[in-house]
Amino acid sequence: MTFTRRAVLATTAATLLFATAATADELKMALLVPGSVSEEGWNRIGFNALKRVESDLGAKVSYVELQQNPAAFEKAFRDYAAQGYNVILGHGFEFQDSAIDVAYDFPDTVFLISSSDIHEGNVIGLNTDTSQAFYLMGVVAAKLGKKAGLVGGMEIPPIQEAFEGFINGAKSVNADFPISETYIGNFTDTTAAKEAALSMISQGVDFLIPNASGATVGGYQAVAESGPGIGTFSIFSDYTEVAPQNVLGMYVTDYAAGVTKVVRAIQGGDVPETNVVFGLKDKDVMQFTFRDEAAHPVPADVRAEVAAISDRIAAGEIVTRGN
Secondary structure, three states: OOHHHHHHHHHHHHHHHHHHHOOOOEEEEEEOOOOOOOOOOHHHHHHHHHHHHHHHOEEEEEEEEEEEEEOHHHHHHHHHHOOOOOEEEOOOOHHHHHHHHHOOOOOOOEEEOOOOOEEEEOOOEEEEEEEEEHHHHHHHHHHHOOOEEEEOOOOOOOHHHHHHHHHHHHHHHHHOOOEEEEEOOOOHHHHHHHHHHHHHOOOOOOOOOEEEEHHHHHHHHHHHOOOOOOEEEEEEEOOOOOOOOOOOEEEEEEEEHHHHHHHHHHHHHOOOOOOOOEEOOOOOOEEEEEEOOOOOOOOOOHHHHHHHHHHHOOOOOOOHHHH
């Protein structure tokens, strides 16, 4: 895409969107996910958001499950936009470039991109700043553990930013706290995630966080099989059934609440003028909690310290990434 085309998006699409979104007779929203919505995890979160928009706003909705294929992304965006869908959510950073390519041809459609910082005309990023919650996990790991491990899917900005938050949180407690980090190169290979986690644990990691979308469960399986001495946090969805003794707490996002809020504004003609960032300040969207049922629960004094840090992050007093 040329600079000129991006400039046209940035200067004209928002005005067109305001006019068309405000007068749309029927709200139609589509979802593109990079995998199956039947599995707990990232794709299910996007699907739940779509269903919330359907129930709360009376929208006509549709979704499509795709493999990691930019050509398929672009085709799906074009198909839905041509069918008159007002809002299309590409659920993942990997959809960003395809949305930009299509948006120029469909200025009356709002393209929302999860885990993206973009704002170019009618392409708007919805970024849940997971580095904030991961910062809190890093604090806990450095307080209670000896060495931490991070298992990622692919080395893309949303996962890198989350891990950066974890590292910064741990280093705020102990600058020399050891942390291992690896990526399995995909979001589907549960066995690879499990093997990477087991390898880290064999090298002394006693606190491990997997973050690999559909493959994430493999990391929790490794943690569970390694005994109650390995700590973890359940992220995005509830994995406590996989590792009930190990999960010290949960980081979940009610992404559906955030997406519905944004789509409701678009429905009323109020298109966001910047990318949207959800964080610990948005208590209806981001929740971080502890579990008493773990084999070794987080002590009360550490919980209190984490709560105070969380408040400072929400107030903007602590920056969790990009320092």
